[in-house]
Each structure stands twice: as structure tokens, then as C-alpha cells.
Amino acid sequence: MAKACRYPLNRWAAMVRYCDDGLLEISNNLVENALRGVALGRRNWMFVGSTKGGDASALFYSLAETCRLNGVEPEAWFTDVIERIGNHPINRIDELLPWNWQAVRAIQNLGQAA
DSSP states (O other): OHHHHHHHHHTHHHHTHHHHOTTSOSOOHHHHHHTHHHHHHGGGOTTOOSHHHHHHHHHHHHHHHHHHHTTOOHHHHHHHHHHHGGGSOGGGGGGGSHHHHHHHHHHHHHHHHO
16 A cells, blocks of 8 residues: 555656646647557567667657647658758757747748748
């Protein structure tokens, strides 16, 4: 019983983080549902082949779902970011994140059109 009581107390700061940041959701059900297909198909994907391959696949699926959840077409995002990331200033790397990417591109396109 004591162990069960310590569990939330040890994680209290993380559990109430959403109170400090209005952008955070109370629940991560939306993300879990988005990645459900990955978990269900895990045994069928023989191409992964190793733990590193699995980690890489999980990373790419997570990025693709993050794009979708932010209204960004994943293929367009991956294509643009892969082309630009090598020459992109590290202090502006946030511009390439899916939730910032469309707005930054729109601003850049307006600047080029002017």
C-alpha cells in the first residue's frame, strides 16, 4: 500500500505540469490512439530487424503523427526539413518543429513575395 501511495507523490511535479502550461493536455490519450497502429502491427514489421531499427521507426512514426496532429502533411514536412536541417542555424531549430513549421514557412514566403 505504501508503494502505491509513493508512486503519485514521487511523480507529482510531472502530474501537475499541465497546470503551469496551458498548451499541455491532462491526458495523452490522443497521442496513444494515434500510435495504436504501430503497437498493433509490431510483430508484422520484420524490416525493423534490430533494437536500433525499432528506435528509428518509433522516432519517425512519432514525428509523422506529431505532424498530423498539428495539421501538417508529414511527407512535405520531412522533405523540407531534411533539405534544410544541415544549413539551418541551431539557435533557430524550433522553427523546424511541426507545430511551428507552417507559420514560419508562411512568413518566409511572404518575405520572398515582397
